[in-house]
Amino acid sequence: MRRPALALCLGLSFGLATSTFALDLNNVLDKLNNNPDLVNALSGTVKGVVDANRTITPQEEQSIGNGLASNMLGAAPLVKDEALQRYVNDVGAWVASQSGASGVKWRFGVIDTDTINSFAMPGGVVLVTRGLLGQMQSEAQLACVLGHESTHVLRHHHLRAIQSSAGRDALSNAVQGAIAYKGSNAGKQIGANLASGFSEVYVRGLDKDDEFEADITGMVLCARAGYNPYALAAVLQNLDALNPADGNLQLLFATHPTPRARLDKIDAVVGEQLEPYASGVENTVRFQSFAKRYSKVGLTTTP
């Protein structure tokens, strides 16, 4: 009795759905139909969605980011190397802190896949693949990549992309579902399931201007942290030299502007402006000890 009523209510509030969003909605509804407990929880909070101007709170942002992160970790778990995981947090938290932003719960991790990519989740999660780590030639390169991803978090790029495709109300509902269950493990799981329905954003990709902004602000954060910011340009040049048909690059290349286009943007916007900082740290002993373990040169390059 309650279930169809809720479905109708959700359906009405999602009246301006795009086709992409319709898929997300079906996802959410499927999950609702399979979780009577959640339906009960949501029916108490669903009236909140009528306020279309409601903004997502930092706590809610973190909640949805946790859902997205746990889904990504379900697809590729953390590399079982505690020293490595602590190391990326040492570098990442230092670079991200250069933004001066407070209240972000930064968590960095290396996930166990040959795929070359990195992902940022709302609220402060940044996941780099083992495959991308293997392409890094210096700590400055890693720091600049983490600066790029941190910028996505700081500027709320993924949250905005989800909101514009799925609608503010859909996101709000998913988040409220999670909040309603705060503290209970079952609730966390259901919240994560709901949030992960928005994982499509990692296949669809962001607006190209968001990627350019992440490159440029990432270089600035990298420079502030004491590294050579042009290490990001080196990463992009190395990516550009890899064979784009390699399966490990497909998701990255399908969701980002070409490395060439990104270099052209850096060239046009940053140019020589960061050269006073180019003498910053390039490499460290700690990076080289990990590079020995994870460096990968087996990828094919363009002929």
Next chain:
Amino acid sequence: MKTTSVRLGVGVLLLGCSLLAQAETGTVIRASDLKQKPFLDAASAGRVSPGNNVTIVSRQGAWMQVKAGNQAGWIKLLNVRTGSGTASSSGNSLGTLAKVLTTGSSGTTVTTGVKGLTSGEVTATHPDLAQLQKLDDYAISSTQAATTARAVPLKARQVPDIPSRAATTRSN
């Protein structure tokens, strides 16, 4: 002691080799001076023109060490493009890239026969909360990060923001 330094030496040598294995070629995109050292006020080592091919030897700061015909020296790395967008790539790889981009933007990225983390895996719903807990456990505060950074040593610097969305053009 001696063993350690020998082992370190071998490690650095191996790393050097792996970087050499990635040696690439590039194409010059604007007329540039080659310098004898990676500094603006270094003596000239020649000049390259747009379209000239270079072999990349190494990088330092904003500079790239290259060989260009019978010349060799340092060029601003943003004056060089590598890989698929350059004249050195084959039409084949360009075609493949275009195909990947098209399928990606249509939202139906092919997932069969693809190794690594595929779009299908990324969107499949199997959240792992135990892994999320591990991720949380590895996190450090910015204060802790600053302490570790000082030991490297890394020094924070004042760097002004660079707006990316305003129409900015570079006057090179």
